[in-house]
Amino acid sequence: MVQNALQFDTDLADGRLPVVLRGLVxxxxxxxxxxKFVLYADRVGRFTQYGIPAPEIMVVVVGVLQLFTVGTVATGVLARVGALVTVPVMVTAMVVASANVAxxxxxxxxxxxxxxGTGDEYIWDPLGVGEAVTR
Structure with a gap:
């Protein structure tokens, strides 16, 4: 059993779990x-209702961050960065707008x-914890 820098079994990281996690995201x-963009006015109203400051700007910021995450996680390019960016967004959403399953x-x-990480399908691994680029 080979352990990576974060002490996770690489069999787990190279298996189906990363693909499932990426698919869910x-x-x-x-x-x-x-x-956030198609229903902009509605989302601004919701952000206002939740008490989020500068809702007109924050709707766009959150929308861009979410699209960034979708793109990075879907392609495997900077997926860890995209996922990390989304953690505080999701925590804030759960605290402000109430937690839900999604x-x-x-x-x-x-x-x-x-x-x-993203398993066998990553493209770039800046932390050096993956095995090798498989593409």
Whole structure:
């Protein structure tokens, strides 16, 4: 059993779990990310209702961060960075707008991606904890 720098079994990191985590993030987060732009006025109203400062700007910022995460996690390029960026966004959403299953799944999936990476399908590994680029 080979251990990587974060002390996780590489068999786990190279198996199906990273693919499942990535799939959950992409499937669940894509709709809300696009919704920040398509339903902008509605989202600004919700952010205002939640008491988020500068809601007109924050809707765009959160939407861009979510799209960034979807792109990075889907492609495996900077996936850990994208997942890490989404952790505070999801925690804030759960505290401010109330926790739900979708937010919890995205949060847990992003934490998992940060810890174990993207498995065999990553493109870049800046921390050097992966085995080798498989593409």
């Amino acid at each position: 992409v499937l669940i987060l894509t709709g809300p990310a696009i919704g 937010n919890a799944l995205v949060l847990v999936s992003c934490i998992g991606i940060v810890l174990i």
